Amino acid sequence: MRSAAKQPFSPSFSEARGSWGRFRRWNRFQGHAENDKVMKVLIAGGGIGGLATALSLHAVGIEAEVFEQARELREVGVGINTLPHAVKELATLGLLSGLDRVGIRTSELIYMSRLGQTVWQELRGMDAGYDTPQFSIHRGKLLGLLHQAALERLGSAQIHTDHRLVGFDERADRIVARFERRDGGERIEAAGDALIGADGIHSAVRSAFYPDEGSPIWSGMMGWRGATEWPIYRDGQTMVIAGGNAAKFVFYPIHADPAKPDTRLTNWGIMARIGDGTKPPPRREDWSRPGRLDEVLSLVRDKFRLGFTEPEALIEATETFYEYPNCDRDPLPRWSFGRVTLLGDAAHPMYPNGSNGAGQAILDARRLAAHLTSCTSVAEALAAYDAERRPATAAIVLSNRRGGPEGVIDVVEARAPHGFDDIDKVASYAEREAIVRGYASLAGYAKDQVNTRGGPVRAERQRKGRT
Numbered sequence: 001m002r003s004a005a006k007q008p009f010s011p012s013f014s015e016a017r018g019s020w021g022r023f024r025r026w027n028r029f030q031g032h033a034e035n036d037k038v039m040k041v042l043i044a045g046g047g048i049g050g051l052a053t054a055l056s057l058h059a060v061g062i063e064a065e066v067f068e069q070a071r072e073l074r075e076v077g078v079g080i081n082t083l084p085h086a087v088k089e090l091a092t093l094g095l096l097s098g099l100d101r102v103g104i105r106t107s108e109l110i111y112m113s114r115l116g117q118t119v120w121q122e123l124r125g126m127d128a129g130y131d132t133p134q135f136s137i138h139r140g141k142l143l144g145l146l147h148q149a150a151l152e153r154l155g156s157a158q159i160h161t162d163h164r165l166v167g168f169d170e171r172a173d174r175i176v177a178r179f180e181r182r183d184g185g186e187r188i189e190a191a192g193d194a195l196i197g198a199d200g201i202h203s204a205v206r207s208a209f210y211p212d213e214g215s216p217i218w219s220g221m222m223g224w225r226g227a228t229e230w231p232i233y234r235d236g237q238t239m240v241i242a243g244g245n246a247a248k249f250v251f252y253p254i255h256a257d258p259a260k261p262d263t264r265l266t267n268w269g270i271m272a273r274i275g276d277g278t279k280p281p282p283r284r285e286d287w288s289r290p291g292r293l294d295e296v297l298s299l300v301r302d303k304f305r306l307g308f309t310e311p312e313a314l315i316e317a318t319e320t321f322y323e324y325p326n327c328d329r330d331p332l333p334r335w336s337f338g339r340v341t342l343l344g345d346a347a348h349p350m351y352p353n354g355s356n357g358a359g360q361a362i363l364d365a366r367r368l369a370a371h372l373t374s375c376t377s378v379a380e381a382l383a384a385y386d387a388e389r390r391p392a393t394a395a396i397v398l399s400n401r402r403g404g405p406e407g408v409i410d411v412v413e414a415r416a417p418h419g420f421d422d423i424d425k426v427a428s429y430a431e432r433e434a435i436v437r438g439y440a441s442l443a444g445y446a447k448d449q450v451n452t453r454g455g456p457v458r459a460e461r462q463r464k465g466r467t
């Protein structure tokens with residue numbers, strides 16, 4: 001892509017608006033060619049990663065411009081869990097009250113076998129002694145929250161929809177990116193100090209550096225996800241995952257409507273193995289591809305005996321649900337090339353076990369902004385970001401292939417496929433703890449890792465005299 005023949009493009013946004021040469025004294029970037037000039041970063045992709053990057057850069061005084069290929073930023077998807085390591089970063093960006101408005105603070109996590117027997121149970125978020133909550137939230141609402149904040153802080157002129165990145169060239173002192181619009185077939189050029197590929201699992205930026213990589217790797221597991229109003233389970237804030245990698249049921253509430261005190265908007269997910277992992281997925285990964293009722297019901301029937309809810313009934317009560325193949329890519333040897341780098345799913349797409357993909361994209365965004373403010377050149381900053389974040393996220397990608405923290409369910413189901421009388425005789429507490437809490441440490445959300453990082457939640461608690 002970088003070597004693509006030059007096209008007759010229209011002038012860049014920035015040049016047309018005259019913002020490229022704007023100067024501000026407070027720019028903290030140390031080694032920019034013109035010390036007083038505001039650094040400007042182009043971001044391809046307006047998903048959770050791209051918008052978190054825009055907000056993080058804005059927070060440190062770096063200009064950001066987002067280019068999203070979709071015609072509009074729609075609030076698609078179903079539930080995701082945002083763990084305390086990422087929530088702390090979002091709180092630092094002033095988004096905690098927004099999260100409380102649209103999500104639910106997760107209080108507890110239960111891992112069960114398919115027969116409804118508890119394998120692991122622990123408190124979560126502030127109920128577990130973290131200084132920061134964990135949220136169960138509609139993915140679209142999280143995206144909407146980031147989008148609204150980006151519009152308010154950066155201005156709508158910096159967030160472009162219907163702009164698909166089709167190429168980029170690195171020049172001596174800047175990067176020039178090219179975009180195409182579906183409406184009118186217009187072609188546009190934009191210039192900046194850096195280009196961030198936050199363009200998801202099918203990243204055009206990634207494929208420019210790795211043109212032979214091909215399609216994402218499919219594990220053979222297909223996922224179906226939906227959300228519907230459902231009677232409250234336990235305290236209305238509890239997340240349950242039942243079943244190992246062969247067939248998994250995920251259940252957690254994502255929104256409390258005050259007008260419906262007895263129910264919660266409840267996210268459900270089914271994962272089932274329908275392939276052996278040697279072929280590409282039957283359909284492309286897409287957050288808004290509707291699933292088929294007959295297909296998912298046939299995979300659920302007679303598989304789960306949970307006691308607290310009936311997966312078939314929950315699925316049948318859901319008007320629209322979506323399917324998503326469980327895909328990832330192999331970790332890369334390098335993300336950053338001069339003024340260009342990768343972030344979020346473009347850099348490290350991972351299986352959803354462990355609820356970490358969006359969280360890691362948010363961590364990427366914050367660390368990228370930190371490196372850009374402390375290094376002496378863009379290339380050095382992107383290399384430092386690569387050196388820090390690439391190994392950390394590669395370890396999570398690989399762990400998720402083995403089941404992540406939910407691997408504890410696989411261990412127990414393999415040893416006791418027909419159930420157990422005493423879980424400790426199947427797998428000791430220490431063994432189960434090592435799997436679940438070992439993963440938390442690996443992914444950076446263990447309690448001591450999160451609580452030792454400062455942030456507004458801690459500051460607020462200390463102000464109120466709590467530890």
Ligand SMILES: Cc1cc2nc3c(=O)[nH]c(=O)nc-3n(C[C@H](O)[C@H](O)[C@H](O)COP(=O)(O)OP(=O)(O)OC[C@H]3O[C@@H](n4cnc5c(N)ncnc54)[C@H](O)[C@@H]3O)c2cc1C
Pocket residue numbers: 044045046047048049050067068069070079080081082083139163164165166198199200201202203204223225324343344345346352354355356357358359360361
């Ligand atoms: C079933 C499932 C469950 C999950 N559950 C969780 C969870 O509980 N917790 C969690 O943290 N994570 C979870 N994740 C992962 C999480 O959703 C992703 O990691 C996260 O959305 C990645 O964000 P992103 O911005 O990097 O990529 P995306 O969300 O894919 O955004 C990329 C954006 O780039 C745009 N784009 C693509 N190509 C171009 C181009 N050429 N030019 C311009 N724009 C372009 C796309 O339209 C899109 O808007 C889950 C994922 C799946 C599949």
